Amino acid sequence: MGADVLISGAGVAGSTLAYWLSRHGYRVTVVERATGQRSSGNPVDVKGGAVDVAERMGVMPTLRAAGSRTSRLVFTDDGGRVRSSVRMRSFQGSAGDREVEVSRATLASTLLAAAAEAAEIRWDDSVTALTPTASGVDVTFARGEAAHFDLVVGADGVHSATRRLAFGPESEFTRNLGMYVATLPVERAFGEPDEVVMYNLPGAALSVHPGVGQPVAAFMFRHAPVPDLDYRDIERQRAMISAVYGGRLGVFRPYLDAVRVAEDxxxxxxxxxxxxxxxxxxxTLVGDAASSLSLFGDGSTLAICGAYTLAEELGATPGDIAGALARYERRHRRLVRPRQRGFRSAGMLLAPKTRTGIALRDNAVRVLSR
Ligand SMILES: Cc1cc2nc3c(=O)[nH]c(=O)nc-3n(C[C@H](O)[C@H](O)[C@H](O)COP(=O)(O)OP(=O)(O)OC[C@H]3O[C@@H](n4cnc5c(N)ncnc54)[C@H](O)[C@@H]3O)c2cc1C
Incomplete structure (x- = not known):
């Protein structure tokens, strides 16, 4: 039997990694802070090389069945009248029609179900201290008993606890890009069932996605970084969103009303x-814990590809963990680097800063869609 590996986080990267490491003969424990799978309906993509990985895991039929049926992104004015639109196909990657868009929760739970056949999953717990030793890492947990592992992998997302414990404070490795995003499930979609509808104010966007079963509204807005913002302070978040969008949403106003009462x-x-x-x-780190651009960087695709590469390298040289980690980083950084430069163009497309910028974007979309 191979070495003992602890993975912190049962999200997209952690679940993919658990599956593949178990297949390579490692004994895998996954520790997840949540008490069970979460309900987040945010749609995310499985594109490019991640489709091949998901196919090899046998989960593509499940993902396809749970996939959204959106085919157009429609930009409207405040009356809901179409200004421009583009076919979703234009955003396809190298896997073309095999690519799918599913809710983040469905993606994570499907990958985890595949991993759970071989890995041990511990819910409602998290790492509290990591002490390197000559042969691995001594780990203490908030709830479970302390244990020794040959390798610890932080797959615990943008605000990774593993990264904080092993590498240093979050502020050293993260940069607030001057934009905030808020998403929530809503009662009603806008437009046709296959359309994602987006309305822009200068520097801010509201999109309504039909989702699968439950539509999702997303507010994305440029805002100077707010130091010490407490992400559990829902009243403060509501106030920020109201200050940006209040009185300016036209027919989209009910979505702002939904923010004012939503708990989720x-x-x-x-x-x-x-x-x-x-x-x-x-x-080591994988997924958003290692490299992230929030919603702008193909994060779920990169999380799946990074986890697969890490497992592949560890599987290739089980006796040389250090060498495997170095090769994983070299290979996966090649995929990550270009995505991390993509924020500016994604920001220009989704949230132009001025009315002129919005008009230029709409014109460009009209020309492109022809
Ligand atoms: C609003 C939004 C929209 C997005 N849209 C897209 C998109 O369209 N396309 C796309 O490719 N990507 C998108 N992304 C990004 C994508 O969701 C992430 O990049 C992807 O989920 C990263 O996977 P991960 O496994 O690294 O992290 P996550 O999926 O975030 O998983 C991290 C896991 O770690 C757990 N965890 C956290 N802290 C601890 C702890 N201390 N101990 C134990 N467990 C812990 C969490 O509960 C979670 O289960 C979007 C993100 C957001 C927020």
């Missing part, structure tokens, strides 16, 4: 995660 609002700064090295001894 996801809110975060659009954050870039960048580290000079992803590994420190026998502790």
């Amino acid at each position: 609002v996801y809110f975060d700064a659009v954050t870039r995660v960048m580290l000079p090295h992803w590994s420190s001894g026998r502790i």
Whole structure:
């Protein structure tokens, strides 16, 4: 039997990694802070090489069945009248029609179901201290008993606890890109069932996605970084959103009313995660914990590809963990680097800063869609 690996986080990267490491003969424990799978309906893509990985895991039929049926992104004015539109196909990657868009929760739970056949999953717990030793890492947990592992992998997202414990404070490796995003499930979609509808104010956007079963509204707005913003402070978040959108949403006003009463609002700064090295001894990072551009960087696709590459390298040289970690980083950084430069163009497309910028974007979309 191979070495003992602890993965912190049962999200997209952690679940993919657990599956593949188990297949390579490692004993895998996954520790997840949540008490069970979450309900987040945010739609995310499985594109490019991640489709091949998901196919090899046998989960593509499930993902396809749970996939959204959106085919157009429509930009409207405040009366809901169409200004321009583009076919979703234009955003397809190298896997073309095999690519799918599913809710983040469905993606994570489907990948985890595949992993759970071989890995041990511990819910409602998290790492509290990581002490490197000559042969691995001594780990203490908030709830479970302390244990020794040959390798610890932080797959615990943008605000990774593993990264904080092993590499240093979050502020050293993250940059608030001057934009915030809030998403929430809503009662009603806008437009046709296959349309994602987006309305722009200068520097801000509201999109309504039909989702699968439950539509999702997303507020994305440029805003100077707010130091010490408490992400559990829902009243403060509501106030920020109201200050940007209040009185300016026209027919989209009911979505702002929904924010004022919703309990299930996801809110975060659009954050870039960048580290000079992803590994420190026998502790390494994967997914958003290692590199992230929030909603702008094909994060779920990169999380799946990164986890697969890490498992592949560890599987290739089980006796040389350090060498495997170095090769994983070299290979996966090649995929990550160009995505991390993509924020500016994604921001220009989704949230132009001025009315002129919005008009130029709409014109460009009209020309492109021809
Ligand atoms: C609003 C929004 C829209 C997005 N849209 C897209 C998109 O269209 N396309 C796309 O490719 N990507 C998109 N993304 C990004 C994508 O969701 C992430 O990049 C992807 O989920 C990263 O996977 P991950 O496994 O690294 O992190 P996550 O999926 O975030 O998983 C991290 C896991 O770690 C757990 N965790 C956190 N802290 C701890 C702890 N201390 N101990 C134990 N467990 C912990 C969490 O509960 C979670 O289960 C979007 C993101 C957001 C927020």
